[in-house]
Amino acid sequence: MNLADRLHTAAARLGGRAVLTLDEAQLTYGTLDELSARLAGLLRCRGIGPGDRVAIMLPNVPEFGVVYYGVLRAGAVVVPLDPLLKRREIAAYLGDCRARLLIAWHAFAETAEAGAAGTDCFFVVPGEFRRLLRGVAAEHEVADMEHDDTAVIHYTSGTTGRPKGIELTHANLGGNAATVARMHALGVDDVVLGALPLYHTFGQTCSLNATVHAGARLTLLGRFDPGRALEVIRRDGVTVFQGVPTMFIALLDHPGASDMSMLRVCASGGAALPLDVLRAYETRFGCEIVEGYGLSETSPVAATNRGGAHRRAGSIGWPIRGVEMKIVGDDGRELPAGEIGEIVVRGPNVMKGYWNDPAATAEVIRDGWFHTGDLGRVDGDGYFFLVDRRRDVIIRGGYTVYPREVEEVLYEHPAVRQAAVFGVPHPGLGEEIEAVVALRAPVTCEELRDFVRERVAAYKYPRHVSFVDELPMSPTGKILKRALPRLRAGTYG
Known part of the structure; x- marks a missing residue:
């Protein structure tokens, strides 16, 4: 299997429909599939093939999708990096994963080139990028990958020490995206707000990959601004808004915010959502927010609340299909309902491991269970509640x-x-x-x-x-x- 197959399949039936938009810029499924095939051809011309690491440093622009699926199509491994990284950080990540190529947005060329230090660089310039790809023979065949082959290496933020490369497989990401699309009942008429950074696993799985899996449309925001987000929601008829709590809080405080009942799905993740914010969205805006839970190491979704009568305010819900979660004490034994302990996760969404770091992998994956470092509890009905990070x-x-x-x-x-x-x-x-x-x-x-x-x-x-x-x-x-x-x-x- 190859995660890029999802795009190829969707393009065959939805070729003329828009998949990625940013204001006036637009890519249809057919164009995205063709351009990604040409990007794969470009990589092959540069001698890049299955297993090679290709770092991408792009903001929320349609070209992100071209590069992302093009790298995967060639069988190479995507290493997404924050476009705002500094030279020293870029050098550390590229050196750690031994990247063959860095594909970066033109506006960050100087910093990217300085950080690359010996790694080949390619810069994406709007307009020129498409003209360049038109001159490259398309690699229409999608590389045949095993389900446990690494698709993406996400680097941790380093808040708990030295950043580690999280290896996520084609099966990890493809399965998680399919689950998100199914849970939110995403379809071809849905418009998803692309407010989450695409270089992060939350935006990548829940916005980009789930949208493509469902044949929906992703309308992008270059960076999150509450006024701009409201404008795009209304202009483009957004039906699905996935965000982090700070985004929901910013919208709540914006003077232009009013009825948002056109939003069919509002999903919050990345951190705990204050209960007062959740209630305010219901009373003031007429829309319901469902909370989810996960980490980059879990692709990222591990659990989520369901809408309507199945939602329990303040809860992260229960595990997604195929995933197990439990609360354990310091001795690793499962705790009874109501007691606070560490949340551990087991399932097809759990990472392959930390890149070139078997000791760190063994520290967090024990007996098949991923130890999150998060503290939580579960009630008698099986609903999980996030209490805090252990380190906090x-x-x-x-x-x-x-x-x-x-x-x-x-x-x-x-x-x-x-x-x-x-x-x-x-x-x-x-x-x-x-x-x-x-x-x-x-x-x-x-x-x-x-x-x-x-x-x-x-x-x-x-x-x-x-x-x-x-x-x-x-x-x-x-x-x-x-x-x-x-x-x-x-x-x-």
Whole structure:
């Protein structure tokens, strides 16, 4: 099997229908299939074949699809990189995977070339790119790959140490995309908002690959801006919006946001969605958000809520078809319902392993179960709940505090737009609780501290609250707690 077969099959029946659009730019299924075949031909001319690594550093543009499926079509391995990486980071990733070629967007040519340091580079320039490919013989045959052959190497963000290359197979990605398309009942009349970065596994599987699998259309956003997103949703008749919590929060705060009941599916992932945001979308916008859960190592979807009567607010739902999940203690034994432990996952979505790092692979995949490092619980009906990341848990004076619980309370305050809670060293208690908040309306540190103190146990409320204009975000929209400034404008209470 080859993930690129999905595009080839879709093109045979939907050749003239649009698959990728960005404002006025458009690619039909037939054109995308043909251009990707020519890209595969170009790679073959350069001596690149099955198993070779090709890094791609492209923003959310239709050309991403051409390069992505072209590399896969040739049997090579896609190594997607954030276009905003710096020279040193590019050099580290390319050196680690021993890439044969770097295909980068023209606007990042200088940085990409400096980071490539010996790796061959190819730059995508709109207009010129198509003219170049027209002069290349198309490689119409899709390389025959085994289901466990590596299709993509995703590099971790490095928030937990040295970045590792996550090897995802054709079966991992193809199966996960098919499951997403089936769960959301995607069809040829659907328009998916491409707000998630395509270089990340969430955007790649749930937006690009699931759209192609279903024969739908993906309308792209170069970068997420709430006003621009609303414009595209209305202009293009978007029916499916997949995003991270910060995107949903930004839309909620935008003055132009109103009825969005035209959205058939709203799916949130990447981080926990505050319950107040979920409720606000129902009451103000008339649309329901379903939460999912997964990691890059799980392709990425491992579990999701279902819509309607099957949804349980605040839950990540239950595992997707073919996937098992359970909660285990430190000894690896399964815990009873209600107890908090580590979430472990087993199934066809779990990665092949970390690239050239068997020790790191053995550390997280034990007895066939992938250990996520996330803490959760499961209720008596089988619904799973994400509690927090194990590394984020705060131990204050011997008491365990889960930051997400405190953040949920902060989000209940009408003045709070974004919130992050974390532990800071304390000589007597081990750790003290701190909150950094971005506001939508004026409020004092003391008022917020008192608001939380009234709603949680005495050892849980933040003794210090700092204000910032915006919380630092990763390129995929996650709040970067490690980058939070330790502002100490207030006093401990």
